[in-house]
Each structure stands twice: as C-alpha cells, then as structure tokens.
Amino acid sequence: MFDDRSPIYRQIADQIKDDVLRGVLAADQQVMSTNQYAAYYRINPATAAKAFQQLVDEGVIYKRRGVGMFVAAGAQRRLREQRRERFFAEVLEPMVAEAGALGIPVADIVARINQLTSPGDGR
Amino acid sequence: MITTTDLRVRYGDTTALDCLDLDLPAGHIYGLLGRNGAGKTTLLATLAGFRRPTAGRVLLDGEPVFENRRATTRICLIRDDGGLGDGIDKIGDVLDMARALRPSHDAKYAAALLEKFGLSRKQSLGSLSRGRRSAFGIVVGLASRAPLTMFDEAHLGMDAPSRRIFADELLADYAAHPRTFILSTHLIEEQSPLFEQVLILHKGRLLLREDLDDLRGRGVAVTGPATLVDDFVTGLTVLGERSLGPTKEVTVYGALAEQDLQAARRHGLQLGPVAVQDLFIHLTGGVP
Numbered sequence: 001m002f003d004d005r006s007p008i009y010r011q012i013a014d015q016i017k018d019d020v021l022r023g024v025l026a027a028d029q030q031v032m033s034t035n036q037y038a039a040y041y042r043i044n045p046a047t048a049a050k051a052f053q054q055l056v057d058e059g060v061i062y063k064r065r066g067v068g069m070f071v072a073a074g075a076q077r078r079l080r081e082q083r084r085e086r087f088f089a090e091v092l093e094p095m096v097a098e099a100g101a102l103g104i105p106v107a108d109i110v111a112r113i114n115q116l117t118s119p120g121d122g123r
Numbered sequence: 124m125i126t127t128t129d130l131r132v133r134y135g136d137t138t139a140l141d142c143l144d145l146d147l148p149a150g151h152i153y154g155l156l157g158r159n160g161a162g163k164t165t166l167l168a169t170l171a172g173f174r175r176p177t178a179g180r181v182l183l184d185g186e187p188v189f190e191n192r193r194a195t196t197r198i199c200l201i202r203d204d205g206g207l208g209d210g211i212d213k214i215g216d217v218l219d220m221a222r223a224l225r226p227s228h229d230a231k232y233a234a235a236l237l238e239k240f241g242l243s244r245k246q247s248l249g250s251l252s253r254g255r256r257s258a259f260g261i262v263v264g265l266a267s268r269a270p271l272t273m274f275d276e277a278h279l280g281m282d283a284p285s286r287r288i289f290a291d292e293l294l295a296d297y298a299a300h301p302r303t304f305i306l307s308t309h310l311i312e313e314q315s316p317l318f319e320q321v322l323i324l325h326k327g328r329l330l331l332r333e334d335l336d337d338l339r340g341r342g343v344a345v346t347g348p349a350t351l352v353d354d355f356v357t358g359l360t361v362l363g364e365r366s367l368g369p370t371k372e373v374t375v376y377g378a379l380a381e382q383d384l385q386a387a388r389r390h391g392l393q394l395g396p397v398a399v400q401d402l403f404i405h406l407t408g409g410v411p
Contacts, residue, residue, distance in 0.1 A: 007336040008316065035298040042290050044152055045298060046319040047336050 008043055009050035016055060020071055021079045031061055031069040124149035124303050125170055125188075125271055130179035132165050139165040141327040143179070147305070149270070152297065154318030154335065155307040158407050162327040163307045164203065167275045170305070171200035183271065196225050199269035201260040203276040203307075214259060215244030218266075225267050232296070233266035239288055253280035261289050265296055273305040278314075286310075290317060311400040321399075325407050335399070342397025342405070343379055346372045351390050355383075362405035374405055 019025040034052060038045040052069055055061045060075045099109055130143040139162045147153060157163045168174045169181055172188035172195045181188050188194040211217050214237070222228045237243065240258040248256060257279050264272055278286050294317065297304065308314045315321065315335055323331040333341075342362070345352055349371040360376040374397055379387075387394050397405075 007340055009336055035294075038298070039291065039294050041316070042287075042294065043316040044319045044335065045294070046151070047316070050336065 007050075008041075008047050009054065012037060012041070012048060012051035013054045016051070017060060017079055020060060020075050021083065023076065025071050027071050027073045027075065029071050030067075031071065033068055124184065126180075126182050127170070128180045128182075130169065130181060131177045132162075132169055132174065133177045138327055140169065140176075143327070143329060145322075145329065147303065149303050150301050151319045152293075152304045152306065152317060154315055154321045155305055155324065156309075156311060156321060156403055157307075157324035157330075161324045161407075163324055164275055166324060167200055167273050167305065167307060168202075170271075171195070171198050171273060173200065197227070197269055198271045198273070199225065199264055199267035200273045201264040201275065201277050203279050212247045212249055213244070214242060214246050214248065217248070217259075217263065218244065221263050221267060225269060227268040227270070229266050229268050232268070233262055236262040236266060236292065239292070240285060254282055254285065257281045258285050258289075261292075265292055268296075268300055268302065271303045271305075273307075275307050276309065277306070278308070278310065286313070290314075293317065311403055312398060315399050323403065323406065330406060338399055338402065340378060342374055342376055342402045344372055344374050344395040344397050345387065345392055346370065346395065347390065347392040351392060355387060355390065355392055359383075362402070374401070376402070376405075 016025070016031065025031065031052075032040075034045050034048045037043075037048040037051070041048070052061065056063060056069075059072055060079065061069045062072050063069055096106070096109075099106070125145070125147050127143050127145045130140055130145075131138070132140040143166070155163050155166070165174065169176055170188065172181070172191065175189050183194040183197065186194050188198065211220060218230070218233050218237075221233075222230055237259075240255070240262060242251075242255065242259055242262065248259070251259065257277060258281055260277050261274070261281075264274055264277060278289060281289070293304070306314065306318070318335045321331070321333055321335050321338055322329060331338075345355055347355075348369055349366065352371045352373050356373045356375055359379075362374045362376050364371060364373040366372075379394070384394070
C-alpha cells in the first residue's frame with residue numbers, strides 16, 4: 001500500500017492531491033476525517049493528521065472548526081499548474097533520455113505522439 | 124504520563140535495564156522494539172509496578188507505581204506468557220476479576236471483543252491454543268481502557284486475521300477513548316504503522332527514540348560498482364554492506380543532502396529505500 005521510503009504522511013497527502021486534481025474531490029467537498037483515514041490505512045492517527053496539516057499549509061484543504069476538513073476553492077487549478085510545471089522535468093525529460101539510451105530517434109517519438117493524439121485521420 | 128529516572132534493574136550479576144531515562148507523554152501509541160534479551164519485558168513489568176527497580180524511579184503522573192494501588196489500577200499490562208488468570212480458569216471469571224480490579228474496565232466492550240475473536244465466557248483458558256489465549260489477552264487489555272495500557276508481544280501465536288482484528292480495534296478504540304499504549308513487538312513491518320513513536324531498547328539502554336514516519340526516511344541503500352559506492356559513502360554513517368560480484372550495496376543512516384542525491388544520479392548509483400525492519404537489524408548489531 002505504501003512504499004518503504006517516503007514518509008507515510010506524504011504518500012497520503014499525495015493521494016488526496018491526486019483526488020483533487022482529478023475532480024474526485026470537488027471544491028468545498030468534505031474530506032474524510034483523520035480517524036477515518038487512520039482506520040482505512042491501519043496507521044496511527046497522528047500520521048494521518050500530519051498529512052492533513054501539510055495539505056492545509058499548501059492551501060489544498062481548509063478546516064472548519066468542529067466540522068472537519070474541506071477542499072479549498074481553486075485547489076484543483078493550482079495543483080494542475082504545479083503539475084504542469086513539473087511535467088517536462090519529471091515525465092518528458094526522463095523519457096527522452098531513455099529513448100536516447102535505446103537509440104530511438106526523436107522523429108519516431110513525435111510520430112507516435114501524433115498518432116496517439118489525432119485518432120482517425122493520422123494528420 | 125509515565126517517566127523513569129535513572130532506572131536500573133539487575134538480576135544477580137545481570138543488568139537488565141541500565142540508566143534509563145524516559146518521559147512518555149499521555150495520549151500516544153508507542154512501539155517498543157528490541158532484540159531478544161534487550162530488556163523489553165523487564166521494562167514493561169517495571170512500568171506496570173510488577174517489579175521493584177534496583178535503583179531509580181518510575182512515576183505515573185508523579186506517583187511511584189511500585190506497591191501503589193492508586194497507580195496500578197490505572198495501568199494494564201498484558202504479558203506475553205498468556206498468564207492472565209492467576210489460577211482462575213474460566214474466561215468469564217477472569218473478566219469479572221478484571222472488572223473488579225479496574226474502574227475503567229468496560230464489560231460491554233469486553234463482550235463485544237470476545238465475540239469478534241470467537242471466544243465465549245464459558246471457555247476455560249487451559250483449553251485454548253496459544254494464539255487464542257493471546258486473543259483473550261487483547262480482549263482484557265483493550266477492555267481495561269486503562270489510561271496506560273501495555274501489550275508485551277500480545278499477538279504471540281495469533282493468526283493473521285486475528286492480528287488484523289487487533290489492529291482495527293486498537294485504532295478504533297484509541298480514537299474513541301484516547302489513552303496511552305505501549306506495544307512491544309518483533310513483527311516490525313506489520314505493526315510499526317500503528318505507532319506514533321518508536322523506542323528501540325538495546326542491551327538495557329535506550330538506543331533510539333523517533334517518530335515512526337521520520338524513521339522510515341532515515342535509511343538509504345546505495346547500490347552500484349564497488350569503487351564508486353565506496354567513494355560515495357565516505358563520510359556517511361554506514362550501517363552495513365553486501366556484495367554481489369562487482370556490485371556493492373551499502374546501507375547508510377541519515378537523510379542525504381540534495382548535493383549527495385545529485386552526485387549519486389551523476390554517477391549512476393541507485394538509491395533505494397530501507398525498511399524499518401532492516402534499519403532495526405542494522406542498528407542493533409546486524410546479522411553476523
């Protein structure tokens with residue numbers, strides 16, 4: 001369920017961010033409680049609370065006293081912008097490096113991308 | 124909650140606990156790890172007031188625990204030997220005794236737990252297998268709702284589904300009734316996510332105390348050609364190493380700086396995670 005290296009709280013925070021990014025959790029929607037997360041993943045509640053604190057600090061969720069945690073307005077848009085910035089460094093550059101090591105010409109990659117993104121006419 | 128000051132326990136010539144200073148605030152789940160003979164059982168028995176310290180003090184909220192009923196009714200220790208009954212044989216009778224002993228004991232919760240583990244009040248302890256006797260220990264410990272509840276390898280012999288019931292019940296009841304737990308275990312990978320903080324006891328002394336989630340990021344396994352790996356780990360805290368032909372894996376302790384991470388990437392070295400159990404093995408002397 002969790003990989004061994006990174007702290008559990010960060011992995012939980014990343015999962016919640018993924019849900020916000022994909023719209024599974026909408027703006028102003030309530031997020032499950034610390035204890036519900038702890039029970040579901042069988043982890044200490046303090047670990048889950050740390051994930052929530054990180055998300056509050058990053059402005060992804062906000063707390064309504066006595067009610068619970070909710071997704072912040074605009075969180076999805078902000079997360080999308082952050083991920084876009086990281087996309088080239090984290091996804092594209094390693095792919096180009098791997099292709100270079102395997103001797104795959106850049107033109108082949110471009111051709112394949114065009115194929116994938118324009119179904120039907122192959123323009 | 125509970126503190127020890129310069130705590131020492133000796134059995135004849137053997138020192139089981141030495142100069143132990145602990146301060147465990149209330150309301151957390153602590154994991155107690157240590158190799159066989161490290162002193163875990165002695166520590167728990169001393170914290171519970173079962174054993175008189177040779178020197179030093181054990182205080183529960185400022186009061187000594189040994190021969191102090193006011194303190195010991197607020198403490199519940201479930202021992203790994205399954206010796207619960209003190210001669211009483213029926214499960215129902217043991218629970219009635221537990222209820223008489225501790226004001227915090229919740230009989231309704233005990234009944235619900237018995238059912239979850241498939242036990243009944245009519246059964247005799249002598250007829251139970253090791254694992255089912257352990258499960259009954261869990262029932263007594265959780266239902267005690269004692270402000271300080273300790274399990275000394277409570278899961279001994281319990282099968283995987285029963286251990287899962289234990290984890291789920293522990294977390295649910297801890298959320299509903301926050302209190303202090305200390306759990307000793309050798310099932311490190313399985314149980315450690317339940318802990319907020321980990322204490323490692325080694326040869327009667329406290330070797331390490333750290334938040335579990337921080338400990339998870341402490342170790343890094345560096346793998347690559349032997350000479351490159353040796354250069355890279357110079358100056359780092361090396362816990363152990365293994366070789367396979369020209370390839371070497373070295374386990375280092377402590378977070379790597381960004382420049383180290385970049386250097387590793389530049390040299391094509393692989394950096395891998397180190398599980399808490401592996402860290403524990405390395406920190407407590409490794410495998411000969």
